[in-house]
Amino acid sequence: MLIGELSKKTGLSKDTIRFYEKIGLIVASDRCAGTRLYKEYSSETIERLLMINQGKRLGFTLNEMKQLLDEWSGGTIPKQEQIKIIERKIEEITEKTQQLNTIETYLVNKLNKLNEEVIP
Amino acid sequence: MLIGELSKKTGLSKDTIRFYEKIGLIVASDRCAGTRLYKEYSSETIERLLMINQGKRLGFTLNEMKQLLDEWSGGTIPKQEQIKIIERKIEEITEKTQQLNTIETYLVNKLNKLNEEVIP
DNA sequence: GTAAACTATGGAGTATACTCCACAGTCAAA
DNA sequence: TTTGACTGTGGAGTATACTCCATAGTTTAC
Numbered sequence A, B: 001m002l003i004g005e006l007s008k009k010t011g012l013s014k015d016t017i018r019f020y021e022k023i024g025l026i027v028a029s030d031r032c033a034g035t036r037l038y039k040e041y042s043s044e045t046i047e048r049l050l051m052i053n054q055g056k057r058l059g060f061t062l063n064e065m066k067q068l069l070d071e072w073s074g075g076t077i078p079k080q081e082q083i084k085i086i087e088r089k090i091e092e093i094t095e096k097t098q099q100l101n102t103i104e105t106y107l108v109n110k111l112n113k114l115n116e117e118v119i120p
Numbered sequence C: 001g002t003a004a005a006c007t008a009t010g011g012a013g014t015a016t017a018c019t020c021c022a023c024a025g026t027c028a029a030a
Numbered sequence D: 001t002t003t004g005a006c007t008g009t010g011g012a013g014t015a016t017a018c019t020c021c022a023t024a025g026t027t028t029a030c
Helices: A003-010 A014-022 A044-057 A062-072 A079-118 B003-010 B014-022 B044-057 B062-072 B079-118
Strands: A029-033 A036-040 B029-033 B036-040
Touching: A003 A014, A003 A044, A014 A044, A044 A062, A044 B079, A062 A079, A079 B044, A079 B079, B003 B014, B003 B044, B014 B044, B044 B062, B062 B079
Parallel strands: none
Antiparallel strands: A029 A036, B029 B036
């Protein structure tokens, strides 16, 4: 698929997608178009972009997501190392979840207090 | 307390703390020091900075944290609005938690597969 | 066949969040 | 009393993550 379609399917701008390709976060193959080349994206790229976006909203940087997704698709890294990296990532996520729970508890308490004050 | 102490207690650099003060994320009172003024920070500022940092790692921007913490310390905003803002924040956090869980599930599955491959 | 809508490239510009530096005054200990 | 660690201000610089623009070739619908 071309960049316009990918953009619509992921909700990311064409510029963002081109930027991600430039920094090697996603890949594209070339497709002839007259004297020039258009970029052809696979449907897996949709999933990849959605995961990147999700990770970003959870406070991961693009570099962290790149690393994680590269482990994901395996490749050259030894399995023992992959395991370590994924274990570390799981720890990070557990930590983040706990922090979110702490904040949620704070917020729910605050909300209850406010509700009591408004409707006594 | 002065900035050095606050820096040590929060793990944030002095520059970062000064930057946060500049953009109104935290406040300080003035304390005379000869012809000049030193900044005096209250112990609540520690808590505030820790929450800001926690929020940041969870993907909230400084502006979002400012808004949230401003609601938190109440003030001029009507309670009905405070309630709405906090409810929205709780929703956001629930969403983030769900996304983290999704990613964690992916990662745990991947980890199990890898472990099976390494120790068959 | 031509206008509208798409594509690529290169480079400049923006927002966020710092980080570093130079310079200068302050304070506590030796 | 002086040295070293602290404090402040102003401003420049950096990293990350885009966003916009000009230019120019391509495709599609009419």
